[in-house]
Every structure is written in structure tokens, then in C-alpha cells.
Amino acid sequence: MTIKYNICEKRHEKKMTQKQLAMRAGISTAMVSFIENDKRQPTFLVIASIAKALNVKLDELVEIKDNYHYFRQ
Known part of the structure; x- marks a missing residue:
């Protein structure tokens, strides 16, 4: 599985919106969307x-x- 898939799957399991995740993580909603897509x-x-x-x-x-x-980058 990819990072984007795992983030999206865990977010759905927690019944969180992208906006909720973004607020809790201290990043923009757009960033969450960009990562998941x-x-x-x-x-x-x-x-x-x-x-x-x-x-x-x-x-x-x-x-x-x-x-x-x-992670080597």
C-alpha cells in the first residue's frame, strides 16, 4: 500500500473529513487533498x-x- 492510500484509509476509519485531519495535523486542507490524490x-x-x-x-x-x-532523498 502507498502512503496516500494508508492516510486516506485511516482517515475514513476514524470518520474524519480532510478538513478535520488538516486542522489536527496543522496543515492545510489542500495539502491533505494533494497527498491523498x-x-x-x-x-x-x-x-x-x-x-x-x-x-x-x-x-x-x-x-x-x-x-x-x-526517505533517502
């Missing part, structure tokens, strides 16, 4: 903020072994 790659700090806002562990959003190349 694969128009932007979130930074590690944004992913961490989203994980905290969703009350999930970071590894529930990011499959480290599958995204190793992403």
Missing part, C-alpha cells in the same frame, strides 16, 4: 503530524521497507 509527496514531518492527528503509529502509514528510496 498523489499530487504531492509529504515530508517526514508532515507524515509524523498526520500520524499523530490520526492517533496511529507512523509505521501504519509508511511501510518503511517499501519506501526506503523515498
Whole structure:
């Protein structure tokens, strides 16, 4: 699964809107939309903020072994 899919899935599980997630994570609603629609790659700090806002562990959003190349940048 991709980061965008995992974020969207967890947000739906928590019955949150993009606006609610954005407010809790301290990012814009547009950023949440861009991430979920694969128009932007979130930074590690944004992913961490989203994980905290969703009350999930970071590894529930990011499959480290599958995204190793992403974090090497």
C-alpha cells in the first residue's frame, strides 16, 4: 500500500473529513487533498503530524521497507 492510500484509509476509519485531519495535523486542507490524490509527496514531518492527528503509529502509514528510496532523498 502507498502512503496516500494508508492516510486516506485511516482517515475514513476514524470518520474524519480532510478538513478535520488538516486542522489536527496543522496543515492545510489542500495539502491533505494533494497527498491523498498523489499530487504531492509529504515530508517526514508532515507524515509524523498526520500520524499523530490520526492517533496511529507512523509505521501504519509508511511501510518503511517499501519506501526506503523515498526517505533517502
